[in-house]
Amino acid sequence: MLSETEETGFSAGSFYQSDNQLRQAFMQAPGALAILRGPESLCEFNNLLFQKICGGRDLLNKPLRQAWHDPEGGEWFRMLEEVYKTGETAHKYEYAVTADWDSDGNLSERFFDFACSPYRSAGNDIDGLILFGHDVTVKVQARQQFAEQQLLFKDITDAAATALWTVDTKGDIIFVNQTWIDWTGEPYDVHLGRGWIEFVVPLDREQVINNFRRDVNLKSQYQVDFRVLRKDGCTQWVAATGKPRYLSNGEFAGYVGSCMDITERKKSEQMLRDSEERFRNIADSAPVLIWMTGVDKRTTFLNKNWTQFANVAELLSDNGHLQSSLMHPNDKEMVITSYNQAFDNREEFYLEYRMKSGEDFRWIGMKGVPRMNAGVFEGYIGSGMDITDMKEHEQVKNDFIGMASHELKTPITSIKAYIQLLLSIYKDRSEDEFLLKSLNTVNKQINKLTRLITDLLDVSKMESGRLSLNCEPFVLNDVLKETIEEVQHTATHHDIVFTPAPSYTVNADRDRIAQVMTNFLTNAIKYSPESDRIDVKVSATEHEVKIAVQDYGIGINPEEQAKIFNRFYRVEGKNEQTFSGFGIGLYVAAEIIKRHSGHVWVQSEKSNGSAFYFSLPLYRYEA
Numbered sequence: 001m002l003s004e005t006e007e008t009g010f011s012a013g014s015f016y017q018s019d020n021q022l023r024q025a026f027m028q029a030p031g032a033l034a035i036l037r038g039p040e041s042l043c044e045f046n047n048l049l050f051q052k053i054c055g056g057r058d059l060l061n062k063p064l065r066q067a068w069h070d071p072e073g074g075e076w077f078r079m080l081e082e083v084y085k086t087g088e089t090a091h092k093y094e095y096a097v098t099a100d101w102d103s104d105g106n107l108s109e110r111f112f113d114f115a116c117s118p119y120r121s122a123g124n125d126i127d128g129l130i131l132f133g134h135d136v137t138v139k140v141q142a143r144q145q146f147a148e149q150q151l152l153f154k155d156i157t158d159a160a161a162t163a164l165w166t167v168d169t170k171g172d173i174i175f176v177n178q179t180w181i182d183w184t185g186e187p188y189d190v191h192l193g194r195g196w197i198e199f200v201v202p203l204d205r206e207q208v209i210n211n212f213r214r215d216v217n218l219k220s221q222y223q224v225d226f227r228v229l230r231k232d233g234c235t236q237w238v239a240a241t242g243k244p245r246y247l248s249n250g251e252f253a254g255y256v257g258s259c260m261d262i263t264e265r266k267k268s269e270q271m272l273r274d275s276e277e278r279f280r281n282i283a284d285s286a287p288v289l290i291w292m293t294g295v296d297k298r299t300t301f302l303n304k305n306w307t308q309f310a311n312v313a314e315l316l317s318d319n320g321h322l323q324s325s326l327m328h329p330n331d332k333e334m335v336i337t338s339y340n341q342a343f344d345n346r347e348e349f350y351l352e353y354r355m356k357s358g359e360d361f362r363w364i365g366m367k368g369v370p371r372m373n374a375g376v377f378e379g380y381i382g383s384g385m386d387i388t389d390m391k392e393h394e395q396v397k398n399d400f401i402g403m404a405s406h407e408l409k410t411p412i413t414s415i416k417a418y419i420q421l422l423l424s425i426y427k428d429r430s431e432d433e434f435l436l437k438s439l440n441t442v443n444k445q446i447n448k449l450t451r452l453i454t455d456l457l458d459v460s461k462m463e464s465g466r467l468s469l470n471c472e473p474f475v476l477n478d479v480l481k482e483t484i485e486e487v488q489h490t491a492t493h494h495d496i497v498f499t500p501a502p503s504y505t506v507n508a509d510r511d512r513i514a515q516v517m518t519n520f521l522t523n524a525i526k527y528s529p530e531s532d533r534i535d536v537k538v539s540a541t542e543h544e545v546k547i548a549v550q551d552y553g554i555g556i557n558p559e560e561q562a563k564i565f566n567r568f569y570r571v572e573g574k575n576e577q578t579f580s581g582f583g584i585g586l587y588v589a590a591e592i593i594k595r596h597s598g599h600v601w602v603q604s605e606k607s608n609g610s611a612f613y614f615s616l617p618l619y620r621y622e623a
Contacts, residue, residue, distance in 0.1 A: 001097035021135065023045075029047055029049075031112075031133050031135065032047065032053050032131070032132065032134075033045075033047045033049070033050055033131070033133075034046040034047070034050045034131040034371050035129070035131075036128050036130075037127060038128060039081075040163040041063055042062065042064075043059035043062055043063075043067075044061070044128065044138075044521040045060075046059050050131070052100075053097050053098050053099065053112070053133065053586030054067040055069070056099075064371060067079060076092065079092060079116060082131060087118045087120075089115060089117040090115065090116045091113065092114070092116070093113050094113065094140055096109055096110075096111055097111075099550055109137075110135060110137045111135070111136050111140040112133040112136060113133070114131060115131075115134075117123070117130050117132075120128075137590060156235045158177055160276050161261070162258045162259065162260050163177060163183065163238070163258060164176070164177040164179070164180075164181060164256075165258070165259065166254065166256045166257075167255050167257075168254040169216060169251065169254050170210070171194070171212050171216070172192070173191055173193060174192065180196075183228055183231070183236060184230065185213065185230070185232075186231075192375060199229050200226055200227070200228060200229070201227035201235055202226070204226035206500045208224055211223075212224075215242075217369075218489070219244050220244070221242070222241065222243075222255055225238070225239050225262065225266075226238060234260060237261070237262045237265070238259040238261060240259045241258055242255035242256065242257030243255060243256055243257060280303070282521060283304075284303050284305075286383075288303065289302075289309060289385065290305070290306070290382070290383050291303075291306065291381070291382055293381075294379045295377060297343055299323065309362075310326050310355065314539040323355070326354055327353060327354070328361050330354075331353035331354050334353070335353045339351070339368075340375050342368065343380065346377060347370070348368065348369045349367070349368050350366070350367045351365075352387065352524075353366070357531070362386055363386070363387045363391040364386055364387060365384060365385050365387045366382060367383060367384070368380045368382030412446060413450060415446060416443070416447075419443050419446060422439050423436070423440070426439065444490055451522070453521075454515070454576055455588045469508075469509040470510075470511075472507065472509075473506070473507045474505065474508070474510050475504070475505055475617045476504045476506050476538070476545060476547075477501065480498065480536065482531070483517040483521070484496050484536060486518070491521075491525050491534075494525050494533065495533050495534070496536065498535045499535065499549055501539070504538065506545060506569050506616045506617070506618065508596050509592075509596070513616070515588070516589040516592050516593060517549075519584075519589040520549040520589060521534065521549060524551035524610070524612070525622075527554050528552055528553025528609065531553055535548075535549075536548070543617060544617050546613060546614070546615045547615070548611050549611070549612045550609065550610075553609055554606075554607065555607050555610055556604040557606050559601050564586060565587055565602075586612075589614070593614045593615075596616055598615045599614065600612070600613065600614045600615075
């Protein structure tokens with residue numbers, strides 16, 4: 001049995017005999033201190049903090065029951081009685097006390113851990129009790145705050161639409177949130193340890209485990225997609241992402257991560273794969289050359305016909321540009337320049353050029369259009385067709401047209417000469433009015449036939465690349481006036497009005513520009529049969545001169561305006577009325593202007609006439 005001094009640290013007798021200094025030390029103790037005497041627990045000593053706990057009452061020589069508040073229904077005093085009887089120390093933890101601790105009139109709550117120990121007399125009898133209380137408010141508040149944070153964390157994780165989890169270094173689950181539980185329909189405890197793996201689709205389990213083993217050895221980011229068995233019997237795709245977790249001492253502790261529902265994304269990916277497969281099957285069965293490029297102009301897709309048309313290895317190693325490594329050397333520069341210009345401007349294009357197929361070069365017609373996805377440019381898609389046979393047939397046709405036109409020019413020239421001779425003979429014979437009228441009519445038709453033959457010859461030259469230009473500086477207004485006067489002689493029902501303008505000089509082929517003007521004027525006369533006026537106007541900017549030929553005839557629909565300069569295209573009039581001609585005059589005019597680095601265009605409305613324009617670069621004299 002312990003002695004009185006060993007049990008309490010001092011004897012009762014020594015306490016009664018203590019000097020004032022010892023009493024002051026007890027009064028300033030960092031905890032609440034009181035000495036209770038006898039079974040009645042008379043308060044023989046208490047310090048100021050203990051007195052505050054008791055509401056500031058005077059306790060000396062009074063039973064503790066008179067001052068102590070026991071919210072536990074006597075439990076406190078039963079503890080004192082038990083210590084007094086047994087002599088064994090007892091504890092009361094986190095006892096809450098409300099008081100005016102700072103003496104400012106404001107009540108607040110503090111928590112104390114109390115220890116109650118007996119003190120004994122010299123005869124080893126229990127004379128009283130020693131109560132010591134230690135302020136543990138900070139510890140209690142910290143634990144409460146931690147509990148609140150834990151609860152908040154649980155609420156946040158349970159509210160997340162993403163499954164959150166934590167695993168240790170062995171891959172055992174030590175935490176999952178409510179979302180994972182809702183997906184699987186099984187309670188929290190079922191998933192702890194290795195229980196979670198049972199909810200992974202069996203076909204995916206090996207991949208999930210192997211990926212974890214690999215990443216845990218490397219302590220690297222963990223990522224894997226797998227399927228989960230849901231409580232409704234369906235499967236759900238999830239993307240699992242885990243980040244390595246370390247303890248405060250730097251020790252690797254496993255992973256913390258999430259599982260995101262990616263079922264819809266996987267469905268979209270599958271639909272995209274199915275769509276791509278359908279596209280590939282359709283493309284491979286199409287009798288044309290189909291291709292695609294990315295935004296960097298490099299080829300990303302070629303259908304089977306491409307691989308049959310040319311060498312696969314060359315196509316796949318090419319740097320883009322419509323497989324430029326297979327192009328005919330004479331076509332390569334033209335194709336690349338046109339392709340790059342269209343690509344950079346996001347424009348459709350159509351090109352005809354020769355490409356190597358086996359040991360020979362074949363003509364292909366290639367069209368490309370921009371690929372747009374929700375307004376974002378993604379590259380080009382296009383198709384090509386082997387047009388070698390068409391080109392050969394076209395060459396035969398052009399040769400025939402050229403030969404026939406050339407052969408026709410000789411008799412036409414002779415006929416025209418005889419008509420001119422007859423007109424000069426009979427021009428003063430009024431009695432032969434019918435003959436003169438007939439000769440003038442034949443002369444007009446010969447002029448028209450001459451223009452048609454000239455246009456056919458020009459088309460043949462353009463197709464074969466033999467159309468030459470003899471450019472020289474000249475005053476454009478002079479040529480315009482001369483051409484207008486010539487056409488006016490044959491336009492008996494139209495007045496061609498030329499609005500005076502400053503003189504502009506161009507460097508061009510004088511005869512070809514006159515031919516363009518003639519074609520524009522005759523076209524305006526032809527398509528305005530019910531009108532009697534044609535206007536010609538000239539204007540200029542800093543770099544170019546613009547000529548406009550305005551008629552007041554049938555007009556052109558917007559959808560036809562893009563085709564009006566095509567070869568052999570003709571506009572129909574009222575009630576599908578077809579006008580005479582081959583439909584090559586405007587085509588020839590447009591090609592001539594393009595070869596002069598100019599532009600042609602039209603502005604028109606149906607039934608409101610048309611304005612045809614062409615522009616030429618201005619000539620700048622050098623000092």
